[in-house]
Each structure stands twice: as C-alpha cells, then as structure tokens.
Amino acid sequence: MTDKLASYYPELADAQTAFRAALKPDCLKGRVILITGAGDGIGRTLAKTCAVYGANLVLLGRTRSKLDAVYDWLSQHTGAEAAIVPADLAALDDAAADALHIAIEEAFGRLDGLVHNASELGPIKPIEQYDTATWQRVMATNVNAPFLLTKTLLPLMREAEDASIVSISSSVGRKGRAYWGGYAVSKFALEGLSEVLADELESTTVRSNTVNPGGTRTDMRRRAYPGEDPETVPLPEQHMDLLLYLLSGASIGVTGKKFDARTWSGASEA
Ligand SMILES: NC(=O)c1ccc[n+]([C@@H]2O[C@H](COP(=O)([O-])OP(=O)(O)OC[C@H]3O[C@@H](n4cnc5c(N)ncnc54)[C@H](OP(=O)(O)O)[C@@H]3O)[C@@H](O)[C@H]2O)c1
DSSP: OGGGHHHHOGGGTTHHHHHHHHTSTTTTTTOEEEEETTTSHHHHHHHHHHHHTTOEEEEEESOHHHHHHHHHHHHHHOOOOEEEEEOOGGGOOHHHHHHHHHHHHHHTSOOSEEEEOOOOOOOOSOGGGOOHHHHHHHHIIIIIHHHHHHHHHHHHHHTSSSEEEEEEOOGGGTSOOTTOHHHHHHHHHHHHHHHHHHHHTTTSSEEEEEEEOOSOSSHHHHHHOTTSOGGGSOOGGGGHHHHHHHHSGGGTTOOSOEEEHHHHHTOOOO
C-alpha cells in the first residue's frame, strides 16, 4: 500500500511514516471537519470514517433525509458531535455562507478540515450540444461553491492549530476528455483554486491539496458508466487512508499536491 508513495512523491518519502501515524485511532480527535456531499457516496463514507477516528463533523448536502441517516449512524456508532447543513450548493450565496460561518463559529469555534467533495456530473455530451443553464449549474456547484465556502471559512481555519482543505477532483480535471463537458472543466477550475490557495497560504498553517479518487462505486459512477459491473470498481472505503492522512496532523506542511487515491492505495488505474 504505502510503499508506493515514495516512488510517486519522492519528496514525501517521510510521509510514509507520518501516514502510518495518521491511522492511529485518535488521529482526528477533536478536529472539526466540514464535508460537502456528506449524505452519499465518497462523502458519506468519509464522514463516518472521520467520526470513527475522532472528528466532529459538519455534514453539508442537498438531501435532508440522507444527512439524517448519516447523523443517526454517527450517533449510534461514534461519540462525534455533528451538525447538519441541508443546502443546494448551486444556490449558495454570500449570505448563506456567512450564516454557515457564524453557525460553525458558535458550535465549534474553529474549522480544522474542509472537504470540497460534492459535485454535479451533468450530462456526458459534446460542448456544442451542452445546455447553458446546466453548464452554469455545474459550475455553481463544483467551482463557485468551493470558492465561496473557502473564502468565507478561511478565518475559522486560521483559528485551528493546523487546517487542511481537500478538494476532490477527477482524472478529467487533469487531462481533458471528450464529452465530459462542464464537469471536466469545473474540475480543472477546482484544481486551479486549490493551487492558488496553496500558494497564497504557503506561510500559514492552512494546507490545500487535491485528490483524484479514480473510478469509485457510487451513484455518480453508475450514472457515468451505466453498463459497468459495479463489482469491478473500488468502494469509497479504499480511499479513506489517503483522506485520513490529508485531514490529520500527519500531513502538516504537505500542500499544493495532486494526489491519486488509486495509486496511493495500490489499486490499478481505471
Ligand atoms: N465516483 C467516482 O467514480 C468518482 C470519480 C472521480 C471523481 N469523483 C468525485 O468524487 C466526489 C464524490 O463523488 P461521488 O461519486 O461520491 O458522488 P455521488 O455518489 O453522486 O455523491 C455526491 C454527493 O454530493 C451531493 N451534491 C451534489 N450536488 C450537490 C449540490 N448542488 N448541493 C449539495 N450537495 C450536492 C449529493 O447530494 P444528493 O445525494 O442529495 O444528490 C451527494 O450526496 C465528487 O467530487 C466527484 O466528482 C468521483
């Protein structure tokens, strides 16, 4: 698993040790982590994993019932404190982001982790045929919302001893691919946002990295590849080691990197 790390990120060779340390059961103890899209797929698994490792959670998502189900699981299986924020990120504005800032400040006083995970896939079709309103909705959810949340919540992240912004990207956000339209373009923009942040925050305690999960067994994957046998695709659980590393103190000082969850976990590339 982690023996592959040094060959892909030689400058992070020491992180192998740090990474193993990150898997200690209390590696996220007391950390406050906001995850967007926490009601389903990778975000849901990440929320549960973070709670198991000691974090308190802000669960943001579109469908209230899905967030409630995650909340109930956390209450039954962990001692995590959790807050639910039902919100359509496509409609997020300054006022809503400010209200979220105030709510997190009142409940927790700081923010240690911000995971930009929610994403809209949109249609798989040529740019020439792409509907304009859909394009704008995909950009609003996948790019504008991460910008607005980051901008508004950064002061709370500066209140933490160290803080980590993790942006969940995609391989089509690192190399353009035909028909992936607004989704691909939005992921390029998210990669850009993460890089700009890493550079701006270099001398601070806030780090910013991106993770490409690669094909993962979720609803989004099923929608993108309806003919695929889901059993051939890794579960979200397989990405948790890397995400734990990035959200724990083990990755302090690691910033501006583009991670590949599949490479990290040793699975073959899709
Ligand atoms: N699965 C893959 O193969 C794969 C591959 C590469 C990258 N990724 C990336 O991994 C991340 C997670 O994807 P996933 O596969 O877990 O997707 P998913 O199963 O579709 O889950 C996405 C979550 O985001 C929420 N969401 C979507 N649009 C939203 C909006 N406008 N406002 C608030 N919440 C919204 C969804 O809420 P609802 O459930 O209420 O709709 C859902 O909970 C995404 O950034 C995706 O681009 C996934």
